[in-house]
Amino acid sequence: MLSDQFLSRLDALNLRMKQPAGGGSGGLRRSKALGSSVEFSDFREYVHGDDLRRVDWNAYARFDRLFLKLFMEEQEQRVHLIVDDSASMAEPTRWECAKKLLETISYLALSGSDTVTLYALSDNSERHTRPLSGRFSYPQAVDFLEGLHPSGITSFNRQLPLLPLSQGRGVTVAVSDLLLEDGYDRGLQSLLYRKQESCLVHLLSREEWEPTLEETTELWDSETGERLTLDASYELLKRYREKVTGYVKEVEKFCLRYGVTHSFLIPQDDCEAQLLRELSRIGLIG
């Protein structure tokens, strides 16, 4: 759970979106719909039946014609938070960072009157919360996240397209280690097709980024149980680092191509400060 001190710091921050809100009324997000909010949008000529209170008398004095001011509609943002709940995410540092990340975003979204829905993906179960609103719903988000126990295998390509996201635009933040056998591309693309402002947070542990092996090691896959015996050598470790680096760049390249906000994190023990920095860097908070 996030510390109170951290939460107090979050109170000064907002969750920032690139696209206008597309949710229902009552939110605090600027939306493309024209409405009765105080934020000026545009002028149009008066027609019989318009509200005379919206006539811009300055424009009449200037142009001797009647014009109406148009204002933005302020609506709530739908935020979908997806967490990879597979066994590979169970690495303690990574899982802790993933939970704190999602709790952070949940808090900011709920504090901004956004609707937050949390999804946990795993082949064992696919759980999600009901849409949460209001700051008072934050504990429910925490409970959901704390109640997760990573296990099984996740398939972004298979499961993301089937997620019961809310209709309309929204923001989707997916948190995963992307150690996905069948890839991630189609899954993320499906989010874009569903008009989601997507953000992908790629988490790899320090051991995965810079592994250390003894001479002969039998590796055991925590998801599949598969075993692989490797004679650690300079060449092998070199190839592995090249692979990891290349994979991360590949993900970054994909995200850049498809307009997905990308963040690569190697969780540290004190990840709260790390999260603030990174989320600020990618423009998700401000």
Add this chain to the structure above:
Amino acid sequence: MQWLNPAGAWAFAFLAPVVALYLLRKRAKRKEVPSLFLWRFAQNQSEQNRPFQKLKSKLLLWLQLLLVLLLAFGLMRPASVGGSRGETALIFDLSASMQTTQDNQSRMDQAKLAAYEILDAMGDEDAVTVITAGSDLGQPVSRSTDHAMARRVIGGLKAENGTADVEAAVALAQAMGRDLPALSVVVLSDSYKTDLSTVSVKAGSQPADNRGILSLRLTRQETGMTPFAPVQNWGQAGSATLECYGDDVLCDIRTIPLEKDGVTTVRFALPLETEQAKVCFTQGDSLTADDVRYAAAPVEDKRRVLLVTESNIFLEKALGLRSDLTVTKASLEDAENAEGFDLYLYDGLLPETLPASGALLCVNPPSAVLDVVPQEQKEGSGILRAASGEIGDQISQHLLLSDIALRVYHPLEGGAAVLTVGGDTIISFTSAEGRRAAVLGFDLHDSNLPLKADFPVLIQNLLHALLPEQTARMTGESCGQRVTLVPDDRAVSVSVLTPSGRTVLPEGTMLSDTQEIGLYTMVETRADGTEARSSFALHIPREESDTTAVIESVEARTGEGAERSVGYEWGTWILLAALCVLLLEWEVSRRGA
């Protein structure tokens, strides 16, 4: 290929600890990872090297095993055969003991088999020399690469009946070795011992029990001939039966007990007129050559002496000491035409014509005898001395020559001086015109010599020189040895009949064809056509009968000669290869770390 240091093979033992350390190495540590996704890819990048990857896990093991193998081979110093071809000298002992047979195989057969094995192990380009050590040294094969021919020659070798001078054969081989540093000398013998490190000895024989007849002596008794035969037993106690033949007729059989390693003398009985005797075992043993013994009956060699003297009791007495002399006393007139005597003794007298044959002993002759000429008479003074020289030493043997006085004497010219006085020869000996003669230049009555003990000794010595033994005088009694024959002066030709009936001619007075066991007969043909025969027996040397003492095989130590028979030594290259493998193993190990 040959190995100069086969002992280096002990290094192969290090293969076991290398394998053991590999098997006992730390097992792979198990580690749970979130996913093998990235690891599998890293491994998949080397899919094309998968077989190598499998092998690589054992690469260090293979390299270490290869290193141990190379070190072991390097220590064994492999070398090619060649450069200078191999040379082997096979020396065969042809002594009588090599006839010893056990399990239907003689020691000679065993030596041949050993030689065949050596030939089979030789390379085609290797040369072999065969040296035989018997009564003489032989070299039937000299540095030949024709191994088939060598095998045939070896197959035809037979043990002889004499001894073998293996030392001389080894010396011959070593003399060859001075020009052939790569020469390998192998002696095939049952008795040769050597301290030479460069000589191999292959014995391959086992001690064998044997019994042999050491000698056979016939003595003439009044009632008959008595053969005496000492029998020695080299082996366990037992009994043996011996047969005794007289002139090829079985005359006596005796069964005797034999003590362990003891000597038993057997006495037989033969008829008086027996001329030749043979004693043999009824059953053979491991060495049959010493199971038979021959002997010729002693010859009553009565020499006829004609004494021509007026009166000389001293001479008669001196002659009477020889029982083998038949002395006939005659006057000078009667002696004028006397013939057929072995010795004519003229005491102060001399016939006008000397006999055509026979030895002469002239005391104070009035004229020359053969080439000895008496000179003017002199007064006797001075001390008698023996003249130096072979004949002088022989005739003056055992003479004291003290207190001998001469009243008068005639110095002698000619012949070989025997005794001198004052520088003048007073007794001379000559072998002229095919006959022997001794001349005393003084009258015995003019000297106190007959009263001295030297006189009979002098007469015997003179008789011995004038009438030598008619039986052959031998340097030994063994087969294989040279026999010196001493024929009678009257013999114009000498031949020898071997036991097998062959007639051989001696080389001068030396008979070298003495390999046959048995009785040899020397036949002297005289000028008048008559023949005189005398027999002598030859047997195997006594030392050859002891078949219980055998030697052990000895291998020559590898020395410079063996090293120099190597064509090219590969050890250095192999050790260099081992060093390269060591560097490679270090690099592989480093990369693994």
